[in-house]
Each structure stands twice: as structure tokens, then as C-alpha cells.
Amino acid sequence: MLLHHILSLSLSPLALLPFTLSAPLDSQSPLSSSTDVQPTSRVPSRYESTILGRRLLALSSTGVISSIFPSSNQSQATPWTPPPTSVSSLSISLPDYLADCDSPSVGNPTLLFLDPSTSSRNSRVLPDQDPGHPNNISLSLSWWDAYPLLTGHRPWAPADLPRLSMIGYLEEMSIREAEETGVVACYLRRHPDARLWLPGDEHAAHGGRWVRLVVREVYWMGGFGDRHWIGWFDREEWNAVREAEWGAVRLPGERD
Ligand SMILES: *[C@@H]1O[C@H](CO)[C@@H](O)[C@H](O)[C@H]1NC(C)=O
Ligand SMILES: *[C@@H]1O[C@H](CO)[C@@H](O)[C@H](O)[C@H]1NC(C)=O
Secondary structure, three states: OHHHHHHHHHHOHHHHOOOOOOOOOOOOOOOOOHHHHOOOOOOOOHHHHHHHHHHHHHHOOEEEEEEEOOOOOOOOOOOOOOOOHHHOOOEEEEEEEOEOOOOOOOOOOEEEEEOOOHHHHHHOOOOOOOOOOOOEEEEEEEOOOHHHHHHOOOOOOHHHOOEEEEEEEEEEEOHHHHHHOOHHHHHHHHOHHHHHHOOOOOOOOOOEEEEEEEEEEEEEEOOOOOOOOEEEOOHHHHHHOOHHHHOOOOOOOOOO
């Protein structure tokens, strides 16, 4: 009986939680006593959600880039091992650094692409391609890593936390433009280690380039649909959100 008890305890999914079970129940949870006294919250509007999305971008240091391998008969002369032909025209998603460094920001994140990186290679305009139609990538963000760091406990349901995907094309910035517009200093405040691989630095291990993701569409998953907005943002609204607006809202688990 005791053995059975211990076994069932050790097999309980709760035992896998990395945080103590004595942590307070998340205020998001329907099991939380605080929901008894809170009125049912209203689903935010698209614009209110757009402001939350711009805050998610402003606070994010990393995201996941999805790019598409060229089709197999597009030649790409590079010193690196080519990808297997079985992945031609398929997408690949890889985590990367980012920072919201345009000033004033219109929601177009800055990336530092090193030449050997797959995301960088897949997004280059190839010689046989129309330069007016640069390759598109998507960059997704979530609040999943930030939430436990801020609150000290796991969310009741990560699925109820915000995430988004920005889809657009890359615009290259010259080193001079990146320096003069404060992009380099801003990026280094967010990623001090990137000092080791700055574009133009003769001691850098790899060549690299500053790029701006010019966001054309944003898909937002605010959380569960009964209390969060889910859908495509309006591009002009995304670009128009001011720092005073995203600075005044809070994402789940943030203190005032
Ligand atoms: C190779 O390129 C030709 C012409 O650009 C195109 O018609 C063909 O579909 C391509 N083949 C593959 C496998 O992508
Ligand atoms: C990227 O997306 C734009 C529309 O936003 C489109 O006009 C363009 O052709 C796309 N680029 C490629 C290489 O498919």
C-alpha cells in the first residue's frame, strides 16, 4: 500500500514540476481563490492586444526564426556544407537573438546575422532571384521563459500566456547606419556577448550583417480565447504603437 502510494506519487506529473508545490497558485488559474472575487475579465480589443504585442517585442531578447531552404536547383556558392537536398523548399526554425532597437521603434526588430547561420543563408537574395522580392522569414516570441523568472513559479497553463509571430522581409543596415542610429549600442546593452562577433570587426570569428525585420504581418495568440484576443494584427496599428503605450501596460506576472 505504501509502495503503491510512493509509486503513484513519483509517477505524478506534478512531481516533474521544477518549482516547489507550495508556490502560490497562479492568479490565472481557475483554481486560484482570487478568481472568485475578480469579475470576469473582458477580452481585450485588437488594439489593446497590439500594445501588449509591442511590449512583448520590446522585452524580448530571443525568438525563433523560421526560414525556408532554397529549392535544390537554386545554386548557392558558399564555403559551407550545403544542406541536404531532402530539405529543399522546407522551412527550418532556429532560436536566435533579437532586440527592439529601431529608434523610434515601429516594431521592426533588429537581428545580427552571422554569415554561416542557416537563417542568414536562407534569407539572402540569391543571384537568380528578383531583388525586389526579398525572402520572407517569420520570427516568433513567447512569454513562456519570462513568466517563471518573474513570478518564481510555473504558469498554471503556458497555453494561456501570450505569444506572437511576426512575418516580413529583411532589410540590411550598413555598419555605419547601425552605429549612427544607435542600433549597435542598443543591441549590445541587450546582448553584451555579441561584442565578440560585431559586423566589421576584424577579430570577429565570422562575417556578419545587421538586418531589420520589416514586419508585414503579425499573428497574435493572447492565450485562451475566452479571455484573450487571437488573430492577425493590423500592420499600421502595429507600427503606430508608441513607447508610452507599451510602457504603460503589463504582461502576465509583471508587477506594476
Ligand atoms: C528548377 O528551376 C526551374 C526553372 O527555374 C523550375 O521550372 C523547376 O521547377 C525547378 N526545379 C525544382 C526541383 O525546384
Ligand atoms: C515576400 O512577401 C511579399 C509580400 O509580403 C511578396 O511580395 C514577396 O514575393 C515574398 N518573397 C518571396 C521570395 O516569396
